[in-house]
Amino acid sequence: MIDVPTLLTVLCLDCVALALTLLAMQIGRMKDGQTQWFSALICQAIAVALFVWMAYTPPTPTVIVSSIVLLSASFSLYAASMAAFANARLPRLALVLPPVLLGLQHAHWVDDFAARALCSNAVFAFQLGLCAWPLVRMPADGKAHYRWLVSASFLLGAFSMLLRLGELVFAPERLPDLSVSEPINATGVWLNHLNLILSNLGIALMHQARARAAADQLATRDALTELFNRRSFMLQAAREVLRAERSEQPLSVLIIDPDHFRQINATYGSLAGDRVLRHLAQQTEALLRGQDLCARYGDEEIAILLPDTPQGGAHTLAERLREHIAKQYVGPDMVRYTVSIGTASLKQGERDAATLVARAEASLAVAKQAGRNRVAPAGEAA
Numbered sequence: 001m002i003d004v005p006t007l008l009t010v011l012c013l014d015c016v017a018l019a020l021t022l023l024a025m026q027i028g029r030m031k032d033g034q035t036q037w038f039s040a041l042i043c044q045a046i047a048v049a050l051f052v053w054m055a056y057t058p059p060t061p062t063v064i065v066s067s068i069v070l071l072s073a074s075f076s077l078y079a080a081s082m083a084a085f086a087n088a089r090l091p092r093l094a095l096v097l098p099p100v101l102l103g104l105q106h107a108h109w110v111d112d113f114a115a116r117a118l119c120s121n122a123v124f125a126f127q128l129g130l131c132a133w134p135l136v137r138m139p140a141d142g143k144a145h146y147r148w149l150v151s152a153s154f155l156l157g158a159f160s161m162l163l164r165l166g167e168l169v170f171a172p173e174r175l176p177d178l179s180v181s182e183p184i185n186a187t188g189v190w191l192n193h194l195n196l197i198l199s200n201l202g203i204a205l206m207h208q209a210r211a212r213a214a215a216d217q218l219a220t221r222d223a224l225t226e227l228f229n230r231r232s233f234m235l236q237a238a239r240e241v242l243r244a245e246r247s248e249q250p251l252s253v254l255i256i257d258p259d260h261f262r263q264i265n266a267t268y269g270s271l272a273g274d275r276v277l278r279h280l281a282q283q284t285e286a287l288l289r290g291q292d293l294c295a296r297y298g299d300e301e302i303a304i305l306l307p308d309t310p311q312g313g314a315h316t317l318a319e320r321l322r323e324h325i326a327k328q329y330v331g332p333d334m335v336r337y338t339v340s341i342g343t344a345s346l347k348q349g350e351r352d353a354a355t356l357v358a359r360a361e362a363s364l365a366v367a368k369q370a371g372r373n374r375v376a377p378a379g380e381a382a
């Protein structure tokens with residue numbers, strides 16, 4: 001068995017290596033609790049270094065108290081990091097009190113190892129459970145398995161603390177100081193290692209999954225309305241045109257444009273204009289079926305792709321949407337607005353999505369010319 005001070009030294013170096021890796025990868029753009037995560041690793045590294053120090057030199061009260069306060073602070077920082085990631089709130093007292101209490105308790109019972117160990121293991125078990133809490137309570141997302149890996153590793157850490165606590169309560173004479181090379185200590189440090197590696201691996205994967213989802217969102221979605229952007233719409237439209245042509249199913253497109261939008265911006269301001277666009281996006285999406293695709297097609301235009309929908313169905317939907325929008329009031333200014341809608345349906349032999357969409361745009365121009373607040377079917381386009 002490797003001796004405990006050596007194991008602790010490796011644990012300390014692992015913390016430093018993980019902190020430096022995080023710093024190298026995220027310097028200047030730490031977010032979602034990464035600053036607390038980095039600080040937790042540094043605190044943990046210094047605390048473990050002090051444990052190594054105590055293995056080779058007679059421990060002074062200052063070193064004993066500092067090591068325990070730093071280790072407890074590192075667990076509080078992990079908990080704060082998990083709360084920031086999960087966008088959850090942890091009571092500040094639950095984060096601040098453990099290191100303060102442990103510091104005071106260790107300063108008071110500096111010569112009583114059993115009293116110190118009893119208190120620190122109980123508090124650490126609570127703190128590690130607290131680290132898992134925000135993740136367990138987080139609403140489910142696509143990458144939930146990484147959350148469970150992190151939660152499980154923190155709970156494993158809490159469990160190892162409870163084991164030591166049990167040992168202290170039922171066989172106190174068998175539990176030596178952490179730096180002594182006894183099997184129980186070595187097992188404890190191995191468990192700490194496992195906990196460190198699994199939790200940090202899981203945290204890194206959680207952050208990576210979130211960064212990927214954000215990048216996907218940026219590439220495919222419009223920031224204002226959160227609808228798909230024009231590029232995603234055209235990709236999907238090209239796919240649907242081919243599918244409709246092969247399966248001989250109808251396919252329609254609507255292009256919706258708010259009327260006199262320039263005037264809305266000029267009268268109420270561009271923030272109110274933005275609210276109108278968001279409102280239009282939400283109301284449109286609410287009327288659609290799951291298979292329909294809604295996108296911000298132009299500056300103020302919204303396009304809808306309607307698979308398996310013939311011209312008649314598209315027109316009915318467009319009329320329903322137009323009537324619904326005309327009855328709405330938006331925002332604190334109670335802005336009322338109307339929309340003009342162009343429609344087009346796939347013709348036999350038509351294989352180009354751009355032509356289909358262009359016909360819907362031409363139909364929209366007809367609706368605008370005819371006085372706005374109306375739906376023009378494709379047949380009316382020039």
Ligand SMILES: Nc1nc2c(ncn2[C@@H]2O[C@H](COP(=O)(O)OP(=O)(O)OP(=O)(O)O)[C@@H](O)[C@H]2O)c(=O)[nH]1
Nearest residue numbers: 257258259260261262263265270273274299300368
């Ligand atoms: N608030 C806001 N305004 C936008 C946005 N994108 C484009 N616009 C504005 O939308 C207005 C579009 O004006 P026009 O294309 O002339 O159309 P309109 O005033 O709606 O007139 P018709 O379409 O003919 O009824 C312009 O003033 C743009 O500056 C946006 O994201 N937010």
